[in-house]
Amino acid sequence: MYKGQVTIKDIAKELGISPSTVSKALNGHPDISQSTKKAVRELVEKWNYKPDPIALSLKSGLTKIIGVIVPEIVHYFFSTVISGIEDLAYDSGYHVMFCQSNESYEREVKAVQTLLSSRVDGILVSVTKVTNDFNHFRKIQESGIPLVFFDRICSELDTDRVIVDDEEGAFDAVKHLITIGCKNIVHLSGPQNLQIGKNRKDGYLRALKHYHQPIDDQNIIRCDTQEEARIIVPDLMKRAIRPDGIFAVNDLTAVETMNVIRECGFNVPKDVSVVGFTSGMISDITFPTLSSVEQHGYMIGKEAVKLLIDRIEKKHNLPSQTIVIKTEMVIKGSSKSVISI
Amino acid sequence: MYKGQVTIKDIAKELGISPSTVSKALNGHPDISQSTKKAVRELVEKWNYKPDPIALSLKSGLTKIIGVIVPEIVHYFFSTVISGIEDLAYDSGYHVMFCQSNESYEREVKAVQTLLSSRVDGILVSVTKVTNDFNHFRKIQESGIPLVFFDRICSELDTDRVIVDDEEGAFDAVKHLITIGCKNIVHLSGPQNLQIGKNRKDGYLRALKHYHQPIDDQNIIRCDTQEEARIIVPDLMKRAIRPDGIFAVNDLTAVETMNVIRECGFNVPKDVSVVGFTSGMISDITFPTLSSVEQHGYMIGKEAVKLLIDRIEKKHNLPSQTIVIKTEMVIKGSSKSVISI
DNA sequence: TTGAAAGCGCTAACAT
């Protein structure tokens, strides 16, 4: 037991009144006299009484805790989102409990069980790259616990969501590459079972079409990690017709792509322009700095929590909402005009 | 209320026995018959009964929640530590609640209050750069809640700690610079109210002394952010006697230092070798890659949780422990021999 | 071998 914690009983005893009177006084109940309220408030202040959240939870069935499942914590984008979640949740009187799935389906399932049995009031999820079965999420819905997906959503389930406009962001990225004169743009794509992977590819394709660029299936390559880039990019640079622009599905892949290109004896952005997706701190510290699509992770976190708390507190049976956060093409050093305008 | 949650009462009613019998059966109490135990176990399985952690907490006074206060979540080192905390805590049946102080003293104090009033079973802290008053931490101790500091410790308080051997790590870094031939090594130092800032400086000094290098106060400059590096490094490069080695107190400062040096028209590592501290993902993606002192954040997190849980569960009044995690000098591209051996 | 009752801290319906 938390040593020396003052309870409502102690206050009651000291004041010679009953616990329920103290409770009512504390909760601003109208029947309680001003004098009693004042006495209670003073003693509460003096003894630094704090209601026990556990007792409150047992009574209300609510824990004021939000569960969050992310693929990784050591990840710029996700840590940014977490930071936003954290900040708004605390401001709203909620605590946050994190689980990382480590991109493992099994761990994700386990995390769901853990959070459910912890009786969190709501759950925020960004799914792993490998999740193809969604029954664990259905279980959340069946339990009546509000569920909000962010970024990596599950399109099969009818839930609230916070996403960025991946298609549009990718379109902008490729448009940028086209605008600066790239004629042969490769897309290093993400997992196609994830909506974000699909949408970014779609944006790439739409931009090519819109600007009447030829589309070549060979220019869409499944590659979304540093390790994969290290293997795949050298081959790209050995092609008869070398790419002059690369749009990578995330920043780390983009950075490694730049590094490999340099190692192959080429220059970024002179020989090849590179654009990433996320635009985190990483994009500022590389050489050259990385042009990338800003994703506003902090805001994603905030919006996701807002949506979730709304669901928790107003049990309104409104239809599911999808909030779309606008992306922003941020041009830095890795993409540069090859044509003089 | 958590919809459709099975309680011990439901089990009891179905089986025609009393709740207390169910409880005992579940807890392997010796005087419950095998047949009853079996029946209970089967129904528990079938109905997927899970004890309500809130009720358990109310009874035991323990929440099985660990509170963590870090300066930032969006920070490679801290997110690594958090990842370690997370992993071991869950394996040990604990949950984790994070607060970020955002390097603000007020927010740190508030975080302590929040965690205390959440009745966490123990608290893990890495203090802000600006914390000089430690009464909020004393309050934790007075409440009888175990407290463990990691990395950025509070040396005034008698608590368990997990630190890296900053002095030795810094010594190794500077030794490396000396070994490759640097004659004029600058230290970009951290806040001196933090033990880590002091220790890293001490290691720098000891290395210089040990290898009979001249010590120059002008070569110790308070600078531990990218912004500061951007202002300070150009001046360094304009000195009559330019530094040929720079040991920065953290990786981000080191990286920005490299970038600024390049912008000033010099080459890393040819003109100046740069070494950082932490050796995170960052150190692999920069150009050149960054030599740095590996800090093993994940392990720090694990050890800190282990220490904390030990304190929580075995109320042993052993004296405070300090666990020191060994660092490791990782040589990459930003430091290179200028002398041929 | 099992059950009844009390209690963890708090709230709320129902007396007084």
Next chain:
DNA sequence: ATGTTAGCGCTTTCAA
């Protein structure tokens, strides 16, 4: 205006 009581889900004497 204040007090009594019951109950949230569970454990734990103590009694049967």
